[in-house]
Amino acid sequence: MSPTWVQLAYLAAALCFVLALKGLSTPKYARAGNLLGAAGMALAVVTAYVHGAVHNELLILLAVAAGVAVGIPAARSVKMTAIPQMVALFNGVGGAAAALVALTEFLEVPDGSVLFQVATVLTVLIGSVSFSGSVVTFLKLQEIMTTRPVLLPAGQAVSIGVAAASVLLALSVVVSGSGLLLVLLALAGLALGVLFVLPVGGADVPIAISLLNAFTGLAVAASGYVLANTLLIVAGTLVGASGTILTRLMAQAMGRPLTNILFGAFKPTAAAAQTDEHRTVRSGTVEDVAILLGYAHSVLVVPGYGLAVAQGQHAARELAAVLEQRGITVHYGIHPVAGRMPGHMNVLLAEADVPYEQLKELDDVNPGIGSVDVVLVVGANDVVNPGARDEPSSPIYGMPIFDVDRAKAVVFMKRSMRPGFAGVDNSLLYNPKTTMLFGDAKDSLTKLLAAVKQV
Amino acid sequence: MIDLLTIFVLAVFVGFEVVSKVSTILHTPLMSGANAIHGVILVGAILITGRAEHALEIALGLAAVFLATVNVVGGFVVTDRMLEMFKGHKPVKAAKAVEAQGNGHKETGK
Numbered sequence: 001m002s003p004t005w006v007q008l009a010y011l012a013a014a015l016c017f018v019l020a021l022k023g024l025s026t027p028k029y030a031r032a033g034n035l036l037g038a039a040g041m042a043l044a045v046v047t048a049y050v051h052g053a054v055h056n057e058l059l060i061l062l063a064v065a066a067g068v069a070v071g072i073p074a075a076r077s078v079k080m081t082a083i084p085q086m087v088a089l090f091n092g093v094g095g096a097a098a099a100l101v102a103l104t105e106f107l108e109v110p111d112g113s114v115l116f117q118v119a120t121v122l123t124v125l126i127g128s129v130s131f132s133g134s135v136v137t138f139l140k141l142q143e144i145m146t147t148r149p150v151l152l153p154a155g156q157a158v159s160i161g162v163a164a165a166s167v168l169l170a171l172s173v174v175v176s177g178s179g180l181l182l183v184l185l186a187l188a189g190l191a192l193g194v195l196f197v198l199p200v201g202g203a204d205v206p207i208a209i210s211l212l213n214a215f216t217g218l219a220v221a222a223s224g225y226v227l228a229n230t231l232l233i234v235a236g237t238l239v240g241a242s243g244t245i246l247t248r249l250m251a252q253a254m255g256r257p258l259t260n261i262l263f264g265a266f267k268p269t270a271a272a273a274q275t276d277e278h279r280t281v282r283s284g285t286v287e288d289v290a291i292l293l294g295y296a297h298s299v300l301v302v303p304g305y306g307l308a309v310a311q312g313q314h315a316a317r318e319l320a321a322v323l324e325q326r327g328i329t330v331h332y333g334i335h336p337v338a339g340r341m342p343g344h345m346n347v348l349l350a351e352a353d354v355p356y357e358q359l360k361e362l363d364d365v366n367p368g369i370g371s372v373d374v375v376l377v378v379g380a381n382d383v384v385n386p387g388a389r390d391e392p393s394s395p396i397y398g399m400p401i402f403d404v405d406r407a408k409a410v411v412f413m414k415r416s417m418r419p420g421f422a423g424v425d426n427s428l429l430y431n432p433k434t435t436m437l438f439g440d441a442k443d444s445l446t447k448l449l450a451a452v453k454q455v
Numbered sequence: 456m457i458d459l460l461t462i463f464v465l466a467v468f469v470g471f472e473v474v475s476k477v478s479t480i481l482h483t484p485l486m487s488g489a490n491a492i493h494g495v496i497l498v499g500a501i502l503i504t505g506r507a508e509h510a511l512e513i514a515l516g517l518a519a520v521f522l523a524t525v526n527v528v529g530g531f532v533v534t535d536r537m538l539e540m541f542k543g544h545k546p547v548k549a550a551k552a553v554e555a556q557g558n559g560h561k562e563t564g565k
Contacts (some may be wrong), residue, residue, distance in 0.1 A: 013495075017495070018473060020488060021474060022473050024534075025473065025474050025481060027480065030481060031535065031538040033488070034484070034488050035535070045497055048497075048505075049501050053501055054505050055508060056505065056513055056516075059504070059517055060517070060520055063517045064521075064524045066524075070525050070529075071524060071525040071532070074525075075528070075530075075533040075536065076536070083537065084483070091493075091526070093525050093526050094526035098496045100519035101519045107515070108512055213489060213490050216490075216493045217492075219496075220493045227499050233463055233466065235492055235493065235495040236495070237470060238469060238492065239490075240467075240470065241467045241471050242473055243486070244471075245470070245471055246474055246477070246482060246489070250482055336479040341486075342483060343481060343483040343484070347483060
């Protein structure tokens with residue numbers, strides 16, 4: 001049993017974590033909450049070091065220093081557009097650390113109680129799943145690999161097979177106490193993580209990250225049993241529970257049941273049947289669009305990830321300012337999942353100094369959308385796809401969208417006719433109300449800005 | 456051991472309760488913040504490395520310390536960067552909200 005002062009320090013840290021999560025749920029206290037969490041973490045780590053580092057003190061300090069040297073620059077330099085994959089990576093290394101902790105403890109104490117063994121196999125298994133799953137989500141979001149769902153031949157059978165093998169391995173580790181089997185279990189966990197995330201489609205990847213985040217929390221909680229450490233149990237469980245709720249909230253924001261996202265990989269055949277090669281697309285020049293905008297009364301900008309990638313937020317804000325000087329009302333329609341993650345677009349636009357009160361949510365925009373003269377869709381696609389509303393066969397059916405096809409005119413700024421992140425065709429592109437403006441979002445916005453000033 | 460189970464069950468409820476109502480704006484920072492908190496595995500990594508005596512255990516333990524540190528510092532720093540961006544706009548927003556009153560602007564939780 002640890003001395004009382006250590007227990008008290010852990011209790012204080014656990015309280016900090018609860019309050020940190022509480023703070024992070026309300027805009028006003030979010031930043032303070034995060035700092036409080038960091039303070040609690042510092043307290044816990046220093047306590048563990050002073051009390052627990054009997055051997056290898058210097059090596060531990062060096063490993064921490066190396067971690068700081070890698071983690072801080074990575075977190076500081078990452079572009080705001082790349083935040084989701086960064087979070088995925090940090091989550092993955094956390095899962096790997098949990099698995100390593102349990103593995104090491106198992107080597108140090110090979111003949112623990114059954115509960116200890118069970119907690120060990122759980123930590124190793126969940127930690128490994130979380131690590132490899134997070135790496136795959138990173139590869140998907142970074143677009144190093146395809147963002148489309150990857151369906152292996154007999155993928156489901158393979159997944160079930162690996163899952164069954166994992167359970168068997170876990171049981172035999174508990175029975176035999178063999179370290180080798182535990183390593184095999186870790187490998188099975190890694191395979192399972194990959195199999196779990198591969199079929200998840202691009203737009204749903206953030207939800208997978210959130211779920212893996214909850215997984216890592218559970219792995220940490222299980223490792224708390226391994227080490228009989230209450231702080232690990234409390235903190236890990238907090239993250240596991242809040243992560244599960246958050247995953248559900250995110251899935252609700254996208255209007256899709258969780259099971260669909262994880263197991264109902266998009267069936268491309270259904271969407272392909274709708275494709276009609278002979279539909280026409282109307283493409284306009286910058287001047288056409290400038291006139292359209294210049295004589296509008298109200299304009300709605302629907303930004304998407306393409307805007308952020310092109311770093312066009314500032315150009316968009318300038319364009320909005322010029323339009324407002326002409327007495328035109330400009331709002332931004334922010335879809336809950338615009339960008340790569342719920343709330344991601346708000347972060348990106350805040351970075352570009354877009355006034356907060358111009359940002360409107362779905363429910364604020366849709367009822368009055370019929371009176372909007374021009375909708376400017378910049379680098380977004382799936383969030384304005386009428387298929388999500390009208391075609392039950394569409395893979396994104398059920399996701400709430402901006403009903404921009406009900407506005408008077410739509411200008412679609414896009415690099416090409418390529419489908420969006422979810423890989424789904426968009427009938428809005430072929431709508432007679434729609435004018436396409438091809439090109440890089442920032443480039444087009446800058447030209448448009450110049451052209452509107454001429455009108 | 457039943458003590459640990461009690462703690463676990465209570466923590467589950469606290470976790471559910473704490474984040475039951477979150478506006479979508481905060482989903483990303485909240486996930487990132489929770490992500491940093493599970494970096495608390497660093498405590499476990501330090502404890503096991505602190506009592507490891509064999510080379511293999513020390514090596515594995517140090518790897519865990521390194522990875523957990525990346526998780527902790529990266530997680531908190533990235534979350535802070537996200538939240539920093541919201542913060543800068545509060546005064547502007549407060550001033551403009553007064554001007555904008557009457558145009559049906561709805562306070563959406565920020």
